[in-house]
Ligand SMILES: [Zn+2]
C-alpha cells in the first residue's frame with residue numbers, strides 16, 4: 001500500500017487567503033472567508049486547535065495495531081522455536097527408528113542363525129541314527145550272508161552222516177540269525193525318514209515369519225489424518 005501525503009496549496013483557490021480552518025462537515029481545510037460563504041452553517045475550527053486532539057486520537061487508534069504487530073512478532077519467534085523443535089523431532093524419531101531396526105535386524109539374523117542351526121542339528125541327529133542303523137544292518141547282512149554261505153557249503157559237500165550230525169547245530173545258527181533279522185526290523189528306519197511333523201513345524205514357523213513380515217511392512221508412525229491436521233493458519 002502506498003501512502004500519499006496530500007500537500008494542499010497554502011492559499012484558498014477562491015479567496016486567495018491562508019487555509020487555516022478545518023470544516024468538520026466537509027472534511028477539508030478552508031480559509032476564513034469560506035467560513036462566511038459555502039461553509040456558513042457548518043461546524044469548523046482552526047486547524048491548529050483541532051490538530052493536537054486529532055493527532056492524539058490517531059495515536060490512540062494506533063495502539064491496537066501496535067499490539068497486533070507485537071503479537072505477530074511474538075508469533076514469528078514462536079514459529080522459529082517450534083520449527084526448530086519439530087526438526088529436532090525428525091532427528092530423534094529417525095534415530096529411534098534406525099536403532100530399533102538395527103536391533104530388529106540383528107535379532108532376525110540371530111533367530112535365522114538359530115533356526116538354521118536347529119535344523120542342522122535335527123537333521124544331523126537323524127543322519128547319525130541312520131548311520132548307526134546302516135552299520136548294524138550291514139553287519140547283520142554280512143553275518144546272514146556268512147551263515148547262508150556256510151550252510152550252503154555244508155549241504156553241498158557234507159555226507160549224509162555229517163549232515164545228520166550237524167543238523168541241530170545248523171538249525172540253531174539259522175534261528176539265531178533269524179532273530180537278528182527281527183532286531184533289524186525293529187530299528188524303525190521308515191520312522192526316521194518320516195518328515196510329516198518336521199514339515200508341519202517348519203511350515204508353522206514360516207507362517208509366523210510371514211506374519212511378522214506383514215506386520216513390519218504395515219508399520220506407520222503417523223496416520224494419514226495426522227499429516228493434515230492443524231494444517232490451516234488460524235485466523236482467530
Ligand atoms: Zn476560501
Ligand SMILES: [Zn+2]
Pocket residue numbers: 023024025026027038039042
Ligand atoms: Zn463545510
